[in-house]
Amino acid sequence: MSTWNEGYTTDVQYTSFFHAELAPSHIAFAAAANGFRAPDMSGAFAYCELGSGQGVTLNGLAAMHPEARFWGFDFNPAQIANAQRMADAAKLANAHFRDWSFAQAIEHADELPRFDVIALHGILSWVSDENRAEIIRFIDRTLKPGGVVYASYNCLPGWTQIAPYRHLARQHYLRHPGRSDLHVPRILEFSDAFAELGGAYFKVNPTVSLRLDQMRKQPAAYFAHEFLNANWRAFYVDEIAREMSGARLDFMASATLIENVPGASLPPGTPAFLQQHAAEDVIWQELAKDFACNKMFRRDLYARGVNTMSGPEQAAILGGFRFVLTVPREAVKLTFAGPMGEANGAPAVYEPIVDRLMQGPATLPELVAALPDKNGPNALQAITMLLHSRQAVMYAAKVDPKPARALNKVIAESYFQGSNYGIILAPAARQALPANGADLGLLAAALEGKARSVAEAAAHVSDRLRIAGRAPQVDGQALQGAAAVEHLAAQYAEGFDGKMTIWKALGIL
Numbered sequence: 001m002s003t004w005n006e007g008y009t010t011d012v013q014y015t016s017f018f019h020a021e022l023a024p025s026h027i028a029f030a031a032a033a034n035g036f037r038a039p040d041m042s043g044a045f046a047y048c049e050l051g052s053g054q055g056v057t058l059n060g061l062a063a064m065h066p067e068a069r070f071w072g073f074d075f076n077p078a079q080i081a082n083a084q085r086m087a088d089a090a091k092l093a094n095a096h097f098r099d100w101s102f103a104q105a106i107e108h109a110d111e112l113p114r115f116d117v118i119a120l121h122g123i124l125s126w127v128s129d130e131n132r133a134e135i136i137r138f139i140d141r142t143l144k145p146g147g148v149v150y151a152s153y154n155c156l157p158g159w160t161q162i163a164p165y166r167h168l169a170r171q172h173y174l175r176h177p178g179r180s181d182l183h184v185p186r187i188l189e190f191s192d193a194f195a196e197l198g199g200a201y202f203k204v205n206p207t208v209s210l211r212l213d214q215m216r217k218q219p220a221a222y223f224a225h226e227f228l229n230a231n232w233r234a235f236y237v238d239e240i241a242r243e244m245s246g247a248r249l250d251f252m253a254s255a256t257l258i259e260n261v262p263g264a265s266l267p268p269g270t271p272a273f274l275q276q277h278a279a280e281d282v283i284w285q286e287l288a289k290d291f292a293c294n295k296m297f298r299r300d301l302y303a304r305g306v307n308t309m310s311g312p313e314q315a316a317i318l319g320g321f322r323f324v325l326t327v328p329r330e331a332v333k334l335t336f337a338g339p340m341g342e343a344n345g346a347p348a349v350y351e352p353i354v355d356r357l358m359q360g361p362a363t364l365p366e367l368v369a370a371l372p373d374k375n376g377p378n379a380l381q382a383i384t385m386l387l388h389s390r391q392a393v394m395y396a397a398k399v400d401p402k403p404a405r406a407l408n409k410v411i412a413e414s415y416f417q418g419s420n421y422g423i424i425l426a427p428a429a430r431q432a433l434p435a436n437g438a439d440l441g442l443l444a445a446a447l448e449g450k451a452r453s454v455a456e457a458a459a460h461v462s463d464r465l466r467i468a469g470r471a472p473q474v475d476g477q478a479l480q481g482a483a484a485v486e487h488l489a490a491q492y493a494e495g496f497d498g499k500m501t502i503w504k505a506l507g508i509l
């Protein structure tokens with residue numbers, strides 16, 4: 001039983017996800033689209049992630065920004081060791097990990113650079129009041145004037161129905177000691193049986209079962225870190241704003257890009273209502289928006305000294321971004337998942353924009369020029385939605401691709417060992433693309449020069465899997481020999497040429 005973990009789950013490690021919203025260009029775009037100036041992160045800058053977990057996000061960002069320095073702190077030494085091993089495997093000289101608690105990080109503040117960005121993903125809702133106070137002290141000591149804090153957390157009112165379930169799960173766990181992730185199926189079994197028998201809580205709070213269905217699709221470790229910690233709290237946005245003001249931070253924008261498009265993220269009618277009743281006070285407006293869409297999770301950007309840009313300056317900054325598609329033209333979807341379900345993009349706006357992006361990287365003015373009605377706000381909204389759905393990324397062009405390719409090799413190789421990081425780094429975009437197992441196998445083949453055709457890639461990956469003692473699976477059956485090659489070939493054939501073209505354009509190959 002650990003004593004250093006302050007009630008945080010450490011008997012099972014956190015999952016290895018990359019979070020695209022933490023990318024400097026994503027932060028810069030979210031700020032600029034809302035009229036705010038973010039720090040200049042085009043060259044050398046300093047970035048810190050507090051509670052960096054397995055370090056996948058930080059390593060990925062370090063690999064795609066070789067001229068900047070990245071620091072990750074997490075008190076779980078096993079996770080820090082994994083993060084450092086990943087950095088070493090890709091020979092990343094600019095990713096620094098330390099197994100420090102937030103309190104220890106403050107003790108080392110004088111040795112650290114002043115940061116342009118401090119990111120906190122999945123931290124604030126799961127630590128004690130004292131630790132949130134330490135975080136604010138760390139930010140106060142180490143964030144530059146003009147620097148940005150990214151902070152995500154569970155919020156209210158969206159958790160109203162489910163928060164009691166978290167309490168029930170935690171109490172159940174406390175009464176059945178054992179490894180937290182191994183306990184997860186027992187908790188789920190218990191609550192399923194309870195609901196089935198007509199437990200009124202489950203009946204009058206139907207979103208609980210929906211949420212549990214989503215949780216079942218995640219690794220048990222995710223459930224353990226989400227629900228079984230000693231500390232768990234969902235916040236109203238104004239509560240976090242008040243805490244952030246302790247480090248002289250003000251709210252800037254949401255990093256969940258769809259939330260910057262009211263028509264796609266709020267019920268019809270409410271944007272005008274909110275404009276009428278809450279236009280002057282940004283936190284009141286954010287709180288009202290959270291009630292409008294019953295929000296559960298916020299990704300906020302706070303700045304130490306919020307600087308609003310003039311219209312021309314905003315236009316110049318936004319006009320400096322270039323955008324490019326991440327999926328072949330035929331795979332682009334104009335339905336976007338958001339807080340109110342699916343939003344549909346108007347083909348009259350999106351089709352010309354997607355067609356323009358197909359020709360190569362384009363700026364916002366170039367996208368506006370592609371529209372028949374030359375409507376700037378429409379183009380900004382459309383590209384925001386394409387970025388949100390990860391069908392487009394920002395194009396950075398002049399980036400040394402070698403560190404990202406080295407890390408991609410580590411990521412692709414780990415596929416043969418049974419790991420799936422779920423990403424491929426795109427150095428020319430300084431962003432990671434979502435990737436499934438088939439993509440990672442194909443990438444491994446391509447990096448070894450064995451993907452000149454679908455057949456060559458399939459044969460190569462099948463061979464590599466066999467040597468690693470693994471095989472493609474269908475319905476729990478391991479496929480061998482020709483059946484394995486055929487199965488892989490069918491997966492790779494879909495959009496093969498388009499994928500290779502995009503991977504080359506984004507510096508992946």
Ligand SMILES: C[S@@+](CC[C@H](N)C(=O)[O-])C[C@H]1O[C@@H](n2cnc3c(N)ncnc32)[C@H](O)[C@@H]1O
Binds near residue numbers: 051074
């Ligand atoms: C939910 S995980 C998020 C990890 C990472 N940010 C991500 O999104 O993948 C929370 C992390 O905070 C770390 N943590 C919790 N309390 C901490 C503390 N007091 N000091 C340092 N790290 C802490 C945990 O070890 C864990 O890795």
